[in-house]
Amino acid sequence: MxxxxxxxxxxxxxxxxxxxxxxxxxxxxxxxxxxFPGYLAFGTQVLVTILFALSLDLVLGYAGIVTLGHxxxxxxGAYTVGMLAAHWGWSEPLTGLLAAALVAGAVGLASGWxxxxxxxxxLLMLTLCTMALLEQAANMFSGLTGGFDGMPGLAxxxxxxxxxxxxxxxxxxxxxxxxxxxxxFILVRLLVYSPFGxxxxxxxxNLLRMHAVGAPVRARQVLAYAISAALAGxxxxxxxxxxxxxxxxxxxxxxxxxxLIILILGGHxxxxxxxxxxxxxxxxxxxxxxxxxxxWQLGLGLxxxxxxxxxxxxxLGLAEDLRRRWSAR
Amino acid sequence: MDLVSILLGGLAAxxxxxxxxxxxxxTMGLMGFVNLAHGAFAMLGGYVIVYSMRHWGLAxxxxxxxxxxxxxxxxxxLERTLYARLYRATELDQVLFTIGLVFVLIALVTLAxxxxxxxxxxxxxxxxxxxxxxxxxxxxxxxxxAAGTLLxxxxxxxxxxxxxxxxxxxxxxxxxxAESVGVDVGLLFTLTFALGSGLAAVGGGLGAExxxxxxxxxxxxxxxxxxxxxxxxxxRVTGVxxxxxxxxxxxxxxxxxFPKGGTMFIYALTLVFLLARPQGIFGKAGA
Amino acid sequence: xxxxxxxxxxxxLETQRLCKSFGALEVARDIDxxxxxxxxxxxxxxxGAGKTTFVNLLTGVLAPSSGRVLLDGxxxxxxxxxxxVKRGIARTFQINQLFRGLTVLENVCIAVAxxxxxxxAMLRPAGLRTDVTGEASRLIETLRLTAxxxxxxxxxxxxxxxxxxxxxxxxxxxxxxxxxEPAAGIPSAESHILLEAIAALPREIAVLIIEHxxxxxxxxxxxxxxxxxxxxxxxxxxxxxxxxxxxxxxxxGSALDA
Numbered sequence: 035m036x037x038x039x040x041x042x043x044x045x046x047x048x049x050x051x052x053x054x055x056x057x058x059x060x061x062x063x064x065x066x067x068x069x070f071p072g073y074l075a076f077g078t079q080v081l082v083t084i085l086f087a088l089s090l091d092l093v094l095g096y097a098g099i100v101t102l103g104h105x106x107x108x109x110x111g112a113y114t115v116g117m118l119a120a121h122w123g124w125s126e127p128l129t130g131l132l133a134a135a136l137v138a139g140a141v142g143l144a145s146g147w148x149x150x151x152x153x154x155x156x157l158l159m160l161t162l163c164t165m166a167l168l169e170q171a172a173n174m175f176s177g178l179t180g181g182f183d184g185m186p187g188l189a190x191x192x193x194x195x196x197x198x199x200x201x202x203x204x205x206x207x208x209x210x211x212x213x214x215x216x217x218x219f220i221l222v223r224l225l226v227y228s229p230f231g232x233x234x235x236x237x238x239x240n241l242l243r244m245h246a247v248g249a250p251v252r253a254r255q256v257l258a259y260a261i262s263a264a265l266a267g268x269x270x271x272x273x274x275x276x277x278x279x280x281x282x283x284x285x286x287x288x289x290x291x292x293x294l295i296i297l298i299l300g301g302h303x304x305x306x307x308x309x310x311x312x313x314x315x316x317x318x319x320x321x322x323x324x325x326x327x328x329x330w331q332l333g334l335g336l337x338x339x340x341x342x343x344x345x346x347x348x349x350l351g352l353a354e355d356l357r358r359r360w361s362a363r
Numbered sequence: 364m365d366l367v368s369i370l371l372g373g374l375a376a377x378x379x380x381x382x383x384x385x386x387x388x389x390t391m392g393l394m395g396f397v398n399l400a401h402g403a404f405a406m407l408g409g410y411v412i413v414y415s416m417r418h419w420g421l422a423x424x425x426x427x428x429x430x431x432x433x434x435x436x437x438x439x440x441l442e443r444t445l446y447a448r449l450y451r452a453t454e455l456d457q458v459l460f461t462i463g464l465v466f467v468l469i470a471l472v473t474l475a476x477x478x479x480x481x482x483x484x485x486x487x488x489x490x491x492x493x494x495x496x497x498x499x500x501x502x503x504x505x506x507x508x509a510a511g512t513l514l515x516x517x518x519x520x521x522x523x524x525x526x527x528x529x530x531x532x533x534x535x536x537x538x539x540x541a542e543s544v545g546v547d548v549g550l551l552f553t554l555t556f557a558l559g560s561g562l563a564a565v566g567g568g569l570g571a572e573x574x575x576x577x578x579x580x581x582x583x584x585x586x587x588x589x590x591x592x593x594x595x596x597x598x599r600v601t602g603v604x605x606x607x608x609x610x611x612x613x614x615x616x617x618x619x620x621f622p623k624g625g626t627m628f629i630y631a632l633t634l635v636f637l638l639a640r641p642q643g644i645f646g647k648a649g650a
Numbered sequence: 651x652x653x654x655x656x657x658x659x660x661x662x663l664e665t666q667r668l669c670k671s672f673g674a675l676e677v678a679r680d681i682d683x684x685x686x687x688x689x690x691x692x693x694x695x696x697x698g699a700g701k702t703t704f705v706n707l708l709t710g711v712l713a714p715s716s717g718r719v720l721l722d723g724x725x726x727x728x729x730x731x732x733x734x735v736k737r738g739i740a741r742t743f744q745i746n747q748l749f750r751g752l753t754v755l756e757n758v759c760i761a762v763a764x765x766x767x768x769x770x771a772m773l774r775p776a777g778l779r780t781d782v783t784g785e786a787s788r789l790i791e792t793l794r795l796t797a798x799x800x801x802x803x804x805x806x807x808x809x810x811x812x813x814x815x816x817x818x819x820x821x822x823x824x825x826x827x828x829x830x831e832p833a834a835g836i837p838s839a840e841s842h843i844l845l846e847a848i849a850a851l852p853r854e855i856a857v858l859i860i861e862h863x864x865x866x867x868x869x870x871x872x873x874x875x876x877x878x879x880x881x882x883x884x885x886x887x888x889x890x891x892x893x894x895x896x897x898x899x900x901x902x903g904s905a906l907d908a
Contacts, residue, residue, distance in 0.1 A: 039787045042755040042800030046783060050775035100455050148638060154454065155397060156641040159593040162586055163630045163637070170627035181623075229776045233769045236760045239749035246709070246747065247761040247822060248735030249769055257770075287586070291462060298459055332470035338463025342456045343448060 050227035059309055063212050067205075074204040080316050081211035082273045085218055087297045087308035089265035092222060094294070095303030096231060097258045098238025099150070102290055103161030104266060106145075106168050109285025110138040111267025116185045116280035117178055125190045127275050131214065131268055138267020139260050141168075146259030150252060162287070169285050184281025188274065199275065207276040214272050218265055223305060225261070234258050238303075295334070298341060301348030310349050367498050369616055375504035377611020378511025379570030383584075384591040385518065385603050386559020392535045392598020394552055396446065397454055399461040401563055402581035402588055403468040408434045408564020409576045410472060413481050423486045430568050435561035442556045447549075469578045480577040507569060514562075515604045522600055531555060535598035587614075590633050596643020606644060659686040661723075662856045663708065663739070663826050668717035670707055670880075677703045678714070679881040685826060689856045692871035694864075696901050700880040701860045702744060705828050709741050710734045721826070735764075740824035742815040744831045744860075750804040754795055757803055757814055758786035761821030789817045793847050809840035816847060827851065829859040833866055845869070868892070876901060 066077055086108055093099045111134035118124035118133060149160045172179045179185070192198045197206040225231050233254055236244045244251050274280045283289065300311020323330040345352050387401040412430040415421040421429065441464075449457050485503055493502040522528035534541040534548055542548050567576070574584060591610055595603030610629060617625030663685040670678040677700045685691055693701050706712040708719060710731035719727045726734055749757050763769045763782045777783065790799050793813045798806055803814060812832060819827055832848065833841055841863075848870060851857055861867050867874065867888075874891040876884040884897050891897055 036791065036796050038797050039755070039790055039799040042753060043783050043787055045800055046753075046755060046759070047775075047777040047780075049777050094455070100453075100458065102458070152637070152641045155391065155589075155593060155597065156637055158397065158454070158458070159589055160634060160637055162589065163634045166586060167627060167630040167634065170630060174623050174627055176623075225772055227775045227777070228772045229763050229768050229774075229779065229782075230770050230772045232756065232760060232776045233764070235752065236749050239751050240747050242743070243747040243749065243818070244760075245711075245731050246735065246741060246743075247764045247818065248732045249760075249764045250732055254770065287582070295459070295462070298455070328470050328473045331466050332474075335463045335466025335468075335470060338459050338466065339445070340463075342452070342460035342463065343445070346452075346456060 050223075059306070060212075060216065067208055067212075071203065071205075074208040076316075076320060078204050078207045078211045078276045079273075080312055081208070081215050082269050082276065083293070083296065083312040083316060084308050085211075085215045085272065086266055086269040086293050087300070087312050088215075088219065088222055088305075089262045089269060090293055090297050091302055091305065091308050092225070092234075092262040092265070093259055094297065095307070096226060096238065097234040097255055099255060099259065100158060101161040102158055102287070102294070103163075103165030104262075104293060105285045105287075105290035106161075106165035107138040107142055107263035107266035108270035108273070108289065108293075109165075109168060109172070110141045110263075111135070111270030112274045112280045112284040113172060113179060113270075114138070114267065115190075115271040115274050116188055119188045119190060120180075120185045121178065125188075127190050127193050127210070130190070130275065131271050134267040134271035135264040138270070139264030141267075142263020143256065143260035146256040146263070150255045150259060162290075165285055165287070165290060169282060172282055172285065180281070182282060184279060186279040186281075188278045188280070190275050190278070199278070201278070204276065211272050211276060214268060218268060219305075222265070226305060230254070230257075235303075295338060297348075299337070299348050301350030301352075304347075304350055307348055307350050314349065365498075368500065369619060370612060371498075371500050371504055371508070373612030373615030374608060375507040375611070376573055376615050377608035378507045379566055379573055380587060380591050380611050381511050381566075381604050381607035382514060382569060383563050383566030384588045384595070384607055385514075385600060386555075386562045387588055388592045388595055388603045389531065389535075389598055389600070390552075390556050390559045391592060392596075393531060393538075393555055394446075394450060396450060397457045397461065398446075399458060399585060399589075400464040400468070400581070401560070402585050403465045404434050404438060404560040405563040405567030405570075405584075406472065406576070406578070406580040407437070407468065407567070408561075409567030409571045409580070410476060410481070411564065412568030413483055413571060413576060414476070417484065423489070427565050427568055430564045431561040434564035435557040438557045438560035439553055442553050446556070447552070450552075465581050469581065473578045476578075478578055480575055481571065483571045483576065485572065503572060507573075510569065511604075515600070518600045527551075527554070532598075590629070594633060594636055594643060599643060602644040659688060661685070662687045662689075662721070663858075664720040665708070666718045666720070668704075668707060668719065669715045670703060670712060671715050677880050678707060679879075681717070681880075681882055683875065683882065685856050685858055687825075687856055688853055689858070690870055690872045691856070691858045692867045692874045693858060693860045693877060694862070694867060694874060694901065695877035695883070698879075699877040701877055702830055703880070704877065705741060705830050705858075705860065708828060709739055735822060738823075738825035739828070740819040740822040740826070741828040742812075742819050742830055742832060744834055746808070746811045746815055748803045748811060748814055748818070751802060753800050753802055754790060754806070754814055754817075755783070755786055755799045758789055758817045758821050759783060761818040762786050762789075765822050786817075786821060789820055792820075792850070793817045794843065807840070809836040809843065812836055812844060813847060820851075824855060827855050827857045829857065829861075831860050831862065833861060833863050841866075 067074065070077065090104050093101060114134045114137040115130040118130060124130065145164050149157060149164065152160060173181055190199055193206060193210050200206045233249055237251055237255060241251065270284055273284065296311040296315045297308055299315055300309065301307030319330065341348065383405045387398060390396060390398060408430040411433050412426045415429050416423065416426045449460055489503045489506055491502050492499045493505055522532060530541065530546045530551055534546060534551055538548060587610065591603055591607045595606035614626065614629055617628055661684045665681050665683045668678055668681040681704065695701055703712065707714050710729055714727065718725055721737055721739065726737065749760065759782050762785050763779065766782060768779060768782060787799065790796060793816060795810065795813055795817065798810060803811060816832065833844055836844055845866060859870060871888055874886065874888055875882060876891060876897050878900055883900065884891060884894055
């Protein structure tokens with residue numbers, strides 16, 4: 035084998051290997067636990083959002099499916115653990131996560147199987163409608179879901195029977211969310227670098243060619259959609275475990291648009307975009323939106339327009355461009 | 364409420380939906396641009412119309428004209444400077460850009476006017492009831508139905524019978540073909556975008572009495588506008604007309620009989636409909 | 651319509667009275683066509699004659715209005731595109747259809763992995779499938795894309811991208827290879843690389859080439875089919891086609907002068 039090919043093969047074989055800096059988010063996550071004990075409730079929300087955005091990255095960033103309704107799955111997971119705990123006394127968190135993943139994954143599988151036949155505006159509308167449908171259903175069947183007010187004051191059993199949920203300081207919630215995020219991240223990372231993940235990228239890059247190499251395109255898309263839905267469901271479940279309530283806001287347009295914005299700001303199709311996007315967005319929102327809500331909205335709007343026009347790969351893409359330009363000098 | 368009243372109420376709401384959405388349908392069909400900011404143009408128009416009536420004492424008709432002109436002018440500027448850069452961009456970029464624009468416009472309106480809801484004062488001749496012989500009904504709702512129907516006819520004639528209408532139809536069906544026979548598609552884009560946004564502005568003003576008017580308007584009704592367009596079919600005036608009326612009547616009826624989960628049926632129906640006919644009511648297969 | 655070529659080998663791909671219309675527009679009319687094992691067959695005709703439509707009917711992108719498509723004697727008329735690929739029909743596109751954001755190596759790997767039924771595997775990194783990367787690198791060397799193996803396709807000149815198209819198709823180990831205007835868009839200075847690549851295609855593959863470059867057609871083809879307005883106008887050996895007055899009148903005259 036000649037040199038350039040060999041180099042390319044080696045580069046490909048090394049691509050999935052862990053880099054040293056990939057330990058940073060987890061070190062920082064643990065450090066934050068000790069450094070900011072007063073902000074763990076907020077930190078837990080950030081971790082949940084990272085997981086949610088990560089699940090979206092799989093369909094949007096890798097498979098290239100543009101959806102406006104991803105909160106449907108977050109909500110499905112959230113309501114699953116909420117209803118199990120409120121009506122059937124099933125308040126063990128880890129099996130709750132599993133149940134949430136199964137229910138949300140099943141919703142993803144069913145809706146993906148039907149919806150992913152379409153594309154473009156129709157698909158956008160259908161994802162939006164599916165989510166709105168679930169939202170309205172949650173509103174209507176108030177006997178089960180608590181309707182508009184949702185289900186407040188849910189109590190869950192200690193994690194692994196050992197760690198009580200900490201209502202005041204969110205210490206166990208934070209670590210729990212961090213652990214779940216870590217496990218899900220490992221799974222997503224594995225998928226992304228597998229032949230399956232590469233075929234999703236292929237579908238995003240050129241659908242026509244993917245059909246022409248004989249790939250079962252729709253089956254792959256539906257599978258990715260279902261896995262992503264299950265992960266979003268886990269995020270929703272962790273959210274409910276941590277906060278002890280669930281209401282209609284878990285599956286509204288606002289949450290769906292929010293996670294889309296977060297992922298795009300951070301950079302989609304690159305795993306760590308979800309981390310950067312969620313942290314930057316939520317910290318800014320936390321500090322600005324209460325004090326200057328209108329200015330926050332104005333700034334966010336302008337940022338989105340600029341990203342769409344000039345920085346299509348988000349903050350991480352921007353950083354990469356800068357680094358490339360730096361090293362080219 | 365009796366059946367005729369419900370029907371008239373639903374039709375009036377449907378007409379508002381039509382007036383706002385028709386521009387979105389044509390621009391989306393023509394440019395293939397996912398413009399989620401369309402509702403923001405309707406909101407801006409609503410504000411111009413309500414504000415100019417209240418503070419400058421403009422007559423209703425004059426205010427509608429002003430709203431149309433102001434928003435159409437803004438639309439031209441935005442289309443030339445910003446939208447045009449994204450015609451070849453991905454759907455995702457278009458979605459992001461227009462969501463961003465919605466946020467900016469919401470924030471600007473909040474800063475300029477305030478977050479509170481605006482009350483519309485109808486002129487005396489539109490207030491009150493009209494006796495139709497078989498039923499007495501709100502004059503304004505009847506006027507909306509008449510206005511919407513007239514607009515529909517005017518647009519239909521414009522599309523079917525004028526040169527520019529023919530060009531638009533040709534460009535919707537096959538842009539490259541239209542370009543190759545010498546249609547200036549860029550100019551066509553700007554014109555239809557201005558017209559569509561201006562109509563949205565008029566719809567925002569006319570509909571403020573029914574839909575309300577506050578800075579959150581573009582987000583609250585986004586799904587409705589999109590449903591009307593998707594069900595009606597991209598670039599199909601008559602399709603959007605019937606889709607909007609259908610949604611208006613259904614929504615109005617369901618909200619009376621099932622105040623709690625009524626809208627669920629709208630979404631469910633839309634879902635089923637779009638799966639069966641992704642190209643809309645009158646859309647051509649494969650278009 | 652002329653008779654099958656003398657000394658015909660085994661017929662690998664065959665169409666019988668294949669028709670396709672879009673509404674009133676007939677784009678394929680009663681096409682009877684045979685491609686033999688190991689054939690070097692060219693399909694020529696004026697623009698809009700329906701050549702690409704015919705390829706789309708063969709590969710299953712379009713479903714015919716009537717008629718049959720047979721692969722090695724088995725009917726595949728209603729088979730989906732992916733299934734036909736699995737049975738050995740591969741194609742290249744008139745306009746490059748590549749994974750532009752990925753490297754040349756990855757582009758070929760995707761095709762090879764799909765052929766090996768390994769495209770959906772989830773738990774092992776793709777780069778560690780040495781069988782896939784090994785075969786892909788051999789193909790890249792065969793097509794002399796060695797220097798570009800690690801580059802993103804979007805960075806390559808158009809002519810080299812055309813070679814990636816062929817590498818991807820060969821990665822599917824086809825029995826039948828359909829080349830849709832492989833030389834289109836290649837500057838003449840680079841076209842010799844493509845010619846060599848086509849000349850070096852494995853003998854056992856039956857190749858159908860659509861091409862406007864008559865130089866290439868007559869150098870490559872052992873048999874030529876001429877299509878005009880959706881129907882087969884003439885078929886035969888290159889010398890017969892070149893001598894055919896009617897063909898010269900409708901097509902070759904202008905093409906040869908150009």
